[in-house]
Amino acid sequence: xxxxxxxxxxxxxxxxxxxxxxxxxxxxxxxxxxxxxxxxxxxxxxxxxxxxxxxxxxxxxxxxxxxxxxxxxxxxxxxxxxxxxxxxxxxxxxxxxxxxxxxxxxxxxxxxxxxxxxxxxxxxxxxxxxxxxxxxxxxxxxxxxxxxxxxxxxxxxxxxxxxxxxxxxxxxxxxxxxxxxxxxxxxxxxxxxxxxxxxxxxxxxxxxxxxxxxxxxxxxxxxxxxxxxxxxxxxxxxxxxxxxxxxxxxxxxxxxxxxxxxxxxxxxxxxxxxxxxxxxxxxxxxxxxxxxxxxxxxxxxxxxxxxxxxxxxxxxxxxxxxxxxxxxxx
Numbered sequence: 001x002x003x004x005x006x007x008x009x010x011x012x013x014x015x016x017x018x019x020x021x022x023x024x025x026x027x028x029x030x031x032x033x034x035x036x037x038x039x040x041x042x043x044x045x046x047x048x049x050x051x052x053x054x055x056x057x058x059x060x061x062x063x064x065x066x067x068x069x070x071x072x073x074x075x076x077x078x079x080x081x082x083x084x085x086x087x088x089x090x091x092x093x094x095x096x097x098x099x100x101x102x103x104x105x106x107x108x109x110x111x112x113x114x115x116x117x118x119x120x121x122x123x124x125x126x127x128x129x130x131x132x133x134x135x136x137x138x139x140x141x142x143x144x145x146x147x148x149x150x151x152x153x154x155x156x157x158x159x160x161x162x163x164x165x166x167x168x169x170x171x172x173x174x175x176x177x178x179x180x181x182x183x184x185x186x187x188x189x190x191x192x193x194x195x196x197x198x199x200x201x202x203x204x205x206x207x208x209x210x211x212x213x214x215x216x217x218x219x220x221x222x223x224x225x226x227x228x229x230x231x232x233x234x235x236x237x238x239x240x241x242x243x244x245x246x247x248x249x250x251x252x253x254x255x256x257x258x259x260x261x262x263x264x265x266x267x268x269x270x271x272x273x274x275x276x277x278x279x280x281x282x283x284x285x286x287x288x289x290x291x292x293x294x295x296x297x298x299x300x301x302x303x304x305x306x307x308x309x310x311x312x313x314x315x316x317x318x319x320x321x322x323x324x325x326x327x328x329x330x
Contacts, residue, residue: 029257037218037323040319041174057117060117074217075220119160151189157184158182228306233270238266257276
């Protein structure tokens with residue numbers, strides 16, 4: 001709790017982040033697909049019990065996780081079915097036997113997420129902020145004497161410690177989360193926009209829930225990936241054709257991709273030609289072909305970020321597609 005009367009008064013106003021959005025004029029090709037979760041989970045995990053979390057922030061994380069995991073939709077279908085202990089105690093499923101007789105049994109989750117979430121709040125003095133103010137002016141209102149003033153400042157530190165464990169129906173450990181989250185803010189007496197410790201805890205809980213969602217579930221994403229425009233070492237007579245293909249991305253990706261592919265025969269080891277062809281394959285969902293061209297581009301010019309990032313994206317999509325196919329077969 002904030003107790004510094006007159007200065008660190010409890011505040012509920014959230015901090016406002018100001019950003020400037022700039023139009024992107026670079027030539028790009030759209031890539032969209034499903035990307036794998038950061039943790040390889042068994043394909044059979046669909047019904048998940050969110051147990052009651054212990055600790056002062058346990059209930060806050062429960063609510064955040066139910067929102068984060070419950071709103072995962074992949075190709076229009078919910079990825080998880082979530083259930084709470086209260087619902088589990090009354091939920092049953094009907095099973096029809098080969099003889100046509102219907103029986104009921106208790107609902108059994110595929111996995112259970114439980115644990116504790118605790119927090120620590122530390123408030124302490126910080127180094128003062130030094131400013132100079134005018135104490136004397138001449139007849140033209142120009143400052144002729146200044147003095148330094150010290151403005152009192154405080155530092156508020158908040159740490160959230162999760163101890164979470166996801167276990168399968170047989171008690172086996174599937175996933176754990178024990179990484180602490182930490183945030184620190186410095187407030188000085190000349191400003192009133194002070195975050196409370198509650199604001200900061202909520203921010204960390206949301207970060208944690210989002211991290212767990214990314215760990216456990218795939219995501220759908222649509223990105224505009226910039227083509228490579230580097231023409232160094234490209235055959236001189238092909239540079240105009242390459243430039244035209246790059247420009248064509250603004251109006252016709254098909255025409256642009258045909259232009260890049262036409263250049264491969266005479267520039268079989270040019271990093272930009274190979275990368276751009278790979279990007280065309282990635283955009284059209286031809287993932288194995290995209291892998292091949294990105295690997296060739298990286299061989300042609302080792303260490304390049306463009307093909308390295310392309311390989312990472314495509315490998316993630318292949319993992320996701322394999323995982324979804326396994327789920328569909330169960």
